[in-house]
Amino acid sequence: MATEHPKHAETEFPVHRLIATRWSPYVFDPQPIETAQLRACLEAARWSPSSYNEQPWSFLVASRTDPACFETMLGCLVEFNQNWARNAGALLVAVAATTAEATGKPHPSAYYEVGLAVAHLAFQATEFGLAVHQMGGFDRQRTRAAYEIPEAFDPITAIAIGHPGDPASAVDAAFAARDQATRERKPQDEFVFSGRWGKPW
């Protein structure tokens, strides 16, 4: 189903507007994010569920309103991501605590739970008309060194968050083309099974 939002997902079944319209743009409008909105996005992450309520996530924040801070985090991204993420209102790095407090052993689901928290953050951002673009493409060692992240914590993903820009006025045609491409997903039959592995439900 298509609706007025330019990036609304063509879903097989109706889903909530925030799910259908969350997307990962390459073209950002380089305006800052209101601090209260960025705080609310982090608050959404805060209220994500976690095993034993250990909340194994942390976030490093770099707003473009603090250029030196922003440049430091931008410099942790791979070059391809730097080229578009430099226009985001803020950059974040999501970090996982890798030792479970309950057992003192490696946390079996810390990465999973950080991802879940970031999903909460992304939907709250979507509600504000902001967009979130996550990035596996960043230098983990450089990030660890730049922020003095202790060994018991792992940087998991970098995140660009900001106001989506107009692809038509983008300087870089390749990024504009990415943003204008049709959004695609595998059909449910390829990943929803019943009875045995691979048998579509």
Ligand SMILES: Cc1cc2nc3c(=O)[nH]c(=O)nc-3n(C[C@H](O)[C@H](O)[C@H](O)COP(=O)(O)O)c2cc1C
């Ligand atoms: C953990 C994670 C890492 C990603 N890493 C990158 C990245 O380094 N560079 C990039 O351009 N997009 C990256 N993406 C964005 C995905 O390509 C994007 O989410 C996917 O194509 C689906 O598009 P949509 O989010 O607009 O629905 C990443 C997404 C996730 C969740």
